[in-house]
Amino acid sequence: MSLTAKELLTKKGVKMTSQRLVITEYLMQTLEHPTADEILAGVAEMLPVPLSRATVYNTLNTLVDAGVIREVLTEPGRTRYDANTFEHHHFVDVKSGKIIDIPQEMLPDIEKALGDKFKVHSYTVTFYGDLEDDKK
Amino acid sequence: MSLTAKELLTKKGVKMTSQRLVITEYLMQTLEHPTADEILAGVAEMLPVPLSRATVYNTLNTLVDAGVIREVLTEPGRTRYDANTFEHHHFVDVKSGKIIDIPQEMLPDIEKALGDKFKVHSYTVTFYGDLEDDKK
């Protein structure tokens, strides 16, 4: 079974604080790919004390550096975050802006396609398009 | 043979100004994927009059909207620009930050991989990794 947020932070060697715990839990439990502000809004009510925007940013950077979460770049100027750290990809519905995870297994493996000169550590595919209604 | 910047702007219905022409030429002639500031620095000397940062941004947005250039999102917080509007992809050398164009033909076509529910308009693959020395 999958790890709890607490176990994950311990495993990744991140010092535990209630802010980090709640932000990690929030990201693990959503399928959205929220921005820092959306995380702040979604998490604030779960904490007894006020959470500052600076702490959200600091925490997100810490979690990214520790490999607990990932940044998602789908639009200019704003960074989104994703607790899914498995190799995976994204589909952006251009009408709604909704971002849907695409598991690695849905695509052919293209890691080797570039040849030996390129040592690929990771890659991400971003699709832009329309979603048929019944998928929304 | 390929179009000149002037021909391209005409074809795309963009009103001609010396700023737009020079910015388009600059992007067509480089293999880099410069930011707005890098474009400003690289282009300023080619114009008899000073070029303002606001005009660079306005121009880039106009050119993106007209389909003359594309935005490239490889790192958080900053937008890069690319005059290559063919469907293609990018390799980011994690050490130097250098971005290399990967032509569509180097990869298998994955547009149809998601199935009918997803009407894919376009997609872009971003690879992160190391480049062997002789490729630098």
Place this chain on the structure above:
DNA sequence: TTTCTTGCAAATTGTTTGCAGTTTT
């Protein structure tokens, strides 16, 4: 108790906008 984190406010960085004057069609 030592080290690291949080919160606040101020600072930075990237980008957009309002408006007067200039250029393109």
Place this chain on the structure above:
DNA sequence: AAAACTGCAAACAATTTGCAAGAAA
């Protein structure tokens, strides 16, 4: 001449940073 563009400065938006007080190892 009409419509659109440029430059400047001010406005915004996203993110980072310095420092004092507080919490985790």
